[in-house]
Amino acid sequence: MxxxxxxxxxxxxxxxxxxxxxxxxxxxxxxxxxxxxxxxxxxxxxxxxxxxxxxxxxxxxxxxxxxxxxxxxxxxxxxxxxxxxxxxxxxxxxxxxxxxxxxYANNGTLRDFLSKNNPVDLKERIRLAIQISEGISYLHNKLYISHRDLHAKNILIKNGNIKISDFGNSKCFINDQKNFESHNVLDNSPFTFYKVSDIHSLGVILLELSNCRKTSHKELISKRCLKKDCLEIHEKSGMTSNLQLKPLEPVYLNTDKKSYIRAIQSPVF
The missing domain is CATH 3.30.200.20 (Phosphorylase Kinase; domain 1)
Incomplete structure (x- = not known):
């Protein structure tokens, strides 16, 4: 070549x-x-x-x-x-x-944004969380791509809105069940073979977003400990795929209940 x-x-x-x-x-x-x-x-x-x-x-x-x-x-x-x-x-x-x-994302990374604007208003954090989920949902449900390297430095902000970046390690997961099932969750490599790993990463990002600070080493270790549980959930997913989830009650943002978020009636992913 x-x-x-x-x-x-x-x-x-x-x-x-x-x-x-x-x-x-x-x-x-x-x-x-x-x-x-x-x-x-x-x-x-x-x-x-x-x-x-x-x-x-x-x-x-x-x-x-x-x-x-x-x-x-x-x-x-x-x-x-x-x-x-x-x-x-x-x-x-x-x-x-x-x-x-x-x-060019003029507001930098999500981590930089949280650091410079700490504390970030709760409604703003919720808005950003929803936008991150929109981007991941698009990758998974429209492109059938797992990002495989999601963290707060690969999520950018342009004019106050989320932009996901850095797809060098991404992978199409359609018809890729063998790679997922054969992955050894006890080795030292990142857990990156299936879209469920993106959901784990999303959880860590939301933790950082909710706390307006970088996720601690202890919290990252807790994430890694969930790898095996994640595999078990996937293996049993055939048993739960037809489960119908009931809509949740609205989650109020303040005591007078004037401002709230309506929980979605179906999973994002």
Whole structure:
């Protein structure tokens, strides 16, 4: 495989992604995040109005290529207001650097938002929680994709609204029961093979959202201890799939009962 051409051209053509000439991206950049595979910068692009975010990935092996391709494909499929949208891809062949050009979330990560605005009003926290659930529900029920790396730093906020990002580790779970059932929950690797792991991650995110602080190490350990229980629930899901849940009573936000949330009548996921 020609690492500088074949796979890059194919991913652009197959997914209808704009191949943005590297010269069109502004060289003045502000670092706003980083991860296992790349660094994220805020900058501008002459082809796109306003600020953009670019994820810079140094392609050093096949794993980096697969991560890049996976993330681009998920972004190209996503057409939802709770998912960060992609504008195109670019590359600096001389330096072996590849870029995903995306919309810029001006309020940063959920974790940064909670830190800067602590305490966050209860109604606002509930609104954000609902939006996070909307995004995950879309991934699971429309795209059949498990994110597999959900946490408060991969959930961004743009103009006060949630945007889920970072899909390099995501996976299509349709017809993927064998991978889930064979996963050893006692090993040291993250529990990431099925969408139920996203629900666990959502629980940790909601805990962080409700407390307006980063989840503690002790709380994360408690999450890992639930892995086996999660598998058992999945194995028994055939027995409970036809269970009809009754709607819950409204949950009031204050003592005078003027403000409340109506519980949904069916599960989100």
């Amino acid at each position: 020609n690492v500088n051409k074949d796979w890059y051209d194919n991913i652009a053509i197959e997914n209808g992604i704009l191949d943005i000439p590297y010269e069109q991206i502004n060289k003045e950049r502000t670092k706003i995040g980083f991860g296992k595979y790349g660094i994220v910068y805020k900058t501008t692009c002459s082809l796109i109005e306003g600020d953009v975010a670019i994820k810079e990935i140094y392609i050093r092996n096949q794993e980096c290529i697969e991560n890049f391709i996976n993330e681009v494909r998920v972004h190209s499929l996503s057409r939802h207001r709770r998912i960060i949208q992609i504008y195109g891809i670019s590359r600096n062949v001389k330096k072996n650097l590849y870029y995903i050009v995306m919309e």
